[in-house]
Amino acid sequence: MDISARIADITTLAVDAIVNAANSTLLGGGGVDGAIHAAAGPRLLEECRRLRRTTLPDGLPVGDAVATGAYDLPARWVVHTVGPNRHRGQTDPALLASCFTRSLDVAAGLGATTVAFPAISAGAYGWDVDDVARVAVEAVRGWSGARPGVDPGDGVAAVTFALASPRALAAFEAALRS
Template identity: 60%
Template structure:
């Protein structure tokens, strides 16, 4: 069984789910983009737990490709799963690290007992990952994961949504499924 994937354009901080994935930086202390929005909307309880995780588990910062969970604070979710995606590099293939960010997030979701997870397009913002490649890696990794809950990709632009739709169609075609997604 594979995850049921839903795609939508929208603000990840407004979508109800068991877990919302934060495209965090290694400090886990907030930042710009999705990370900043999640910390602002979720409130200080998220930052408090992130500080404790930094103090006890990752004093030098969480490595790219890993994931941890905190409360969701005031978000419409039970948990926030923080993952650090890689910065895009034309000289070094970091695809395995991006795959790991999705895979580890789903492993953490399963450990928590989450039945629904909402992802942003990890690394496809300020970290510069090309949209088409980011979408392909995200969809392929989620579909190959043993996680069997509902997965939603909340994408920040119509263009990113189009890349994810194309990745779902291509993946369905490759698996012999319904090309419409």
């Protein structure tokens, strides 16, 4: 798998799937979540509301992932994942790693071969960007696609970390070098 990092607006990337650093309600928010909802248009919110009424009445759990259409975005799908919030005592790196591996599981299950991630849980959720970068890169490198319901031959071929700042880019580049 090709793994790269760059400064980019995730809402502009022409990849199969972009990953949304969502909150558990799936109904939009600030940061990456708000930008994705705004760029995707109102049909994304409508689909998220349907998910809440049907399969996710209690919201999406931390570390899990679910897909929707991408609507007005150049991507085909949005994979929503809820990162752990350090301010709420969610400090287990395994929960953060799960955001990346479950998102890849979901993306591969859709047939996606190219996926873009933001720096999940960095920023408003209180995780240090160096820790996020290390956990993210290790999780993506360790993901094999050989999971129930996922054919590893049809897996994700390229992952891009789409980052918002030079500081985040430096952290992810360092993690990729290690």
